[in-house]
Amino acid sequence: MAKGFLNILLHAHLPYVRHPEHSHFFEENWLFEAITECYIPLLTMLDRLQTDNIRYRLTLSLSPTLISMLQDELLQSRYLAHLNKLIELSSKEIQRTQQQPEYRHLAEWYHQFFEQTLTRYSQLYQGDLLTAFKKHHIQGRLELITCAATHGFLPLLNINDAAIRTQINVGVQTFTDVFGFTPTGFWLPECGYYPGLEHFLNEAGIRYFFADTHSITHASALVKNSIYAPISCPNGVAVFARDPDSSQQVWSAHEGYPGDFDYREYYSDIGFELESDYLAPYLLEDTTRINTGIKYHRITSKEGAKAIYCPTTALAKAQLHAADFIAKKHQQINQLHPLMPTPPMIVAPFDAELFGHWWFEGPHWLEHVLRLASATPELLSTQTGSDYLAYNFAINQATPSASTWGEDGYYSYWMNDSNDWIYPYLHQASTQLEQFVQQLAGLTVSPIQERALNQALRSLLLAQSSDWPFIIKSGTTTEYATKRLTDHLARFNYLYDSVRKGKIDERYLTALEIMDNIFPHINFRDYQTSPINHDINRGNAYQ
Template identity: 30%
Template sequence: MKTVGTFCLVLHSHLPWLPHHGRWPVGEEWLYQAWAHSYLPVTAMLRRLADEGRRELLTLGVTPVLAAQLDDPYALRGVHDWLGGWQLRAHGAAPRLGELAAHEHRTSAAALTEFETRWRHGGSPVLRSLADSGAVELLGGPATHPFGPLLDPRVRAFGLEAGLADAALRTGTRPAGIWAPECGYAPGMETGYAAAGVRRFLVDGPALRGDTALARPVGDSDVLCIGRDLDVTYRVWAPRSGYPGGRDYRDFHTYDHPSGLKPARVTGRNVAPEDKAPYDPGRAAAAVARDAADFVAVVRERLAGIRERLGRPGLTVAAFDTELFGHWWHEGPAWLEAVLRALPEAGVRVTTLAGAVDAGLVGEPVALPESSWGSGKDWRVWAGSQVADVVALNTRVQEQLLAALSPGLVRDPLQDRLADQALLALSSDWAFMISKDSAAGYARGRAERHATRVADLSALLLDGKHTDAAALVESWEHPVFGHLDARSLAP
């Protein structure tokens, strides 16, 4: 079959730093659920396809702050315990939930086996093996996923370098592509990307006015931006019409409270939880096959239209949070596998972002506007009036960080700890969660906790009270990024 064009699937894996910062409902539990229901099955699916000799399946972004959690001994022990607890909950629910509990027991047992076989030494060996096999391209990014347009350029460059260096340490390769946090962009940021060795980054489709059929050089640079095709992406994940809301899929919001399991299918959008029909894995599998076929048809039609318009084969990029697949959408990993198998059979070339660029799918230079992938496709989620206090807090954190760093050739571990806490305070997650009213109290508390540590430690360092500063950090958790060298930020 003649190839109609090129499709790139991009998955963005990210959670803020969660170990030692609460357990339920948005602390460590959040990490362990995503790990069990998304990271384990998605990487297992990719390994199956790689073992068949399939290459360039997708582009996988794993933020440095998530990669650090997937390698953290405390978190590894925590998720292992969580997986065991999941199996026990399924076992205990058998008298009430019958076959559903048995299905859940089999799923949890498979997850335990996957973890104990592949993950006991952390996530980096898993990711590295997928990249080394050629199955995926790994994307990097700034260390703690900050909203770049609002950062002091020095702090922005420091966080990006820390993240790229961290990826090189964990996977053996420094990424050439990044998922810019929240797809946040301000004119001129491509200069910093070029200086860091970044060759390509993601933007949302509206930043390119919807013209996402080719990668585009940004301004006068040779750094490429690649746009997310919303017409294709929203076929999967749209608030009212995406596949996960289909009647036969497992309902995310309905719980069997004694066990914590989810026993119902969606049934209907306006059906009360107590009236929802029981989950049926067979019906869900049929829905996966139906919706995978629909998506393949959508992609092929999109690429045929691009080819007719350009007079040459073009590109469509669908990009999602990895956590959609498995955690939010129980059947998501199975749907991904079905799509990745079916697209080549439909005459669609599947490759990575690097593969698309290598194939010459590059257009004319473009001047990008201020943009993001958030509400309104502007900066309102991270810079709006509802988070004005967080914006002001972040400004103070950066000022205190920069002021406390003294020039010199001797590395000061206390300055490195200061930088570590500052980067955690600057995570974009806190403003996002507040703007979306999703665990806003937790988000504000986390931002203020890290900012307070920065204020206290920077004051002691400025006063030359190193003994007191050392005593202060003794009570903190271990640093997230032990390789940070704050000297690069010092005047």
């Protein structure tokens, strides 16, 4: 057994953005950019590690909204259109930069990158990235876990049990329907925990989850091994806490690896640098400048002109940073090992979209971290939460402290002066549905009433996404986030009102089912405070 364990988790999540009511929709690019820059590069990396027979363990959390979007035929076809436009633009760039050899070389590099991405997506993976990830799970290298249904921020939805139970159960069910097995671990949206949440996780069959550092350092009872071993909640669900050192090395804007001067500059994009007329076919409605994904410069320095990006140098730097990361983990383990009765586990969770999208060289860094870790198995071994629990080490029992991985470590990023107005509406809708489901217990509903109520639940879940208050607070696409939130609440109100009044317009209902086509097997009757029992839901008809 190794002296210590490294538990790296990537949490892959995007809000559900799919607009069939429009031919093109800018925010759908979030998914397309993530597929090109993050998910396919990560899969390519996993494929290489498999080819080289590298032994590693890595955890990947796939959110139910992301799972649903990656499966969606409309988004798949739109992604292909998006990728073909990038190939076209990079071809144009090769022509435009004929007289600038350094830029032309990079334009060719991008052209090849997009061509290879297209080949992998359409031919190797046949548009099915989920099966590609599942392959690595089956082969025993990747552990797939999931998250709450629409990434609802659970601590602030906790005014009734139905909201929490449904977010967790629908998330687990979506994952199980797609992958064919139940996840063992769970990523709490925004790492947001409150005492008591573990009861719902246990009910859903979850054995462990992740939380922030202070969830363990400020737990309800004595914690002997600090954050370097999980603790067990009183009901037996284990919690692994984030190692702040590992986060700092990767996340920190100032000290973290991604800020290195050799790495690609995310904010230097030709979409904002070249003439509008030239770029028009690739801009938003031919006029509004957007990121294209073609970026020619490296970070260079905080001020002054940006130097040209050199992929070879950047990848070499990523390898250097991987070696530094592993050396620091060795050091940490050597310090901790003599003090602990069990091998210490260093938990390093990250947003998956950091790797490739924000930090272009991130997948390369991760690949070398896993390669280097596998080279010293007696000292450090990459392990997942399930692996650790399988050792059956004695675990301290305590209730973790409320926490998130957001600013200040608590809930203020998701509830503050900019976005506090949303909660009375979310809570009201949640209470209305919960009470209505209670009233319907023992009554049968007609097929169209059932469709309307299931759709009302989809609308409510989509409104509950943590992404909307997050975006409103961060001040990026606030108009879109506000519209999405209010639209979903309006759709909920319409459906609730329609069922109550017995006047359901099937055209309207169908339109809503087409637009918000997530969670096909959802059952409105599951939105209840007590654990689910379908036997009581049959009887007289609801009028």
